[in-house]
Amino acid sequence: MRRLLLVSCSAVGVLALLPAGGAIAVELPVRKAGLWEMKVVSTGGPSSEMTMHQCTDETTDKDMSTAMSPVAKEICAKQEIQKTATGYVTDSVCGIAGVTVKSKAEITGDFNSAYTVKSTSHSEGGRAGAHDSTSTIEAKWVGACKADQKPGDIMMPGGMKMNIKDMQKLKALIPKQPAK
Template structure:
């Protein structure tokens, strides 16, 4: 059960990160297969590499579907263009835990981009004293999607596969 919750948390994090990187004023990622490597510090979650098959429609759908979900759980979500890329600041609350995050997004969205996020979580599982963590998401375009993949598919470590268009299923699994 703990493994499923950890995987779900990673998928939600990935979807929210990718959704932030797909806002209307940001470039759409190049269609095809992207390798997404998540490295965290200050967290019990191990390094994780996933593959995401995407196209222009999926990236736009992710923004449209994630934005309402983010609006429900985030009291603040600002994205600004900078001279080197984009900066995102957010404050979100899930299951009694408030997380304040700052992310810097750099890259060209056609071959590679990086999202570096620093977060402070307090309450819920983080406890009263809080917990700081950092996450780096390194995304690299690999080429065309594999024959058995359709746009939106994410393949997690161990072969767990889901489609980001199933965001409603993710929302149903979130603790209330």
């Protein structure tokens, strides 16, 4: 269950970096349609390296931000994206299951062939207590989606396949945060 929660938090964190439908003035570009390989290298977490493949199209990238926006609004007290000379930077504070995560990320690349997300985060609360982590996502476009894939499909390590459109269903599993 803990691993599922961490994967879910990671997924929300990655999705928070995608265009945020109306909630944030600056939006990231939509990724080129097709199959994206995303290599995630982390420190301070349960797994140090993971490679995922995601099939996407313009509609799915836009829908992801719209679908995840309510989830992010529920769990994030702060979400900011700013355009820089070299790309974008994000700053967020999110909480889930008694854990508060403050993170910052730098995003560079063209969203047509490759992009990189370098992030640092500080977590407090929960069983693990306070700890820091870093992660780098190196994403590259690898071509058309495979015949058995549809936009939104994410192929995880070990052959697990999920569709990002189902992430909205996770909202029901997120404990409500107490009013502050």
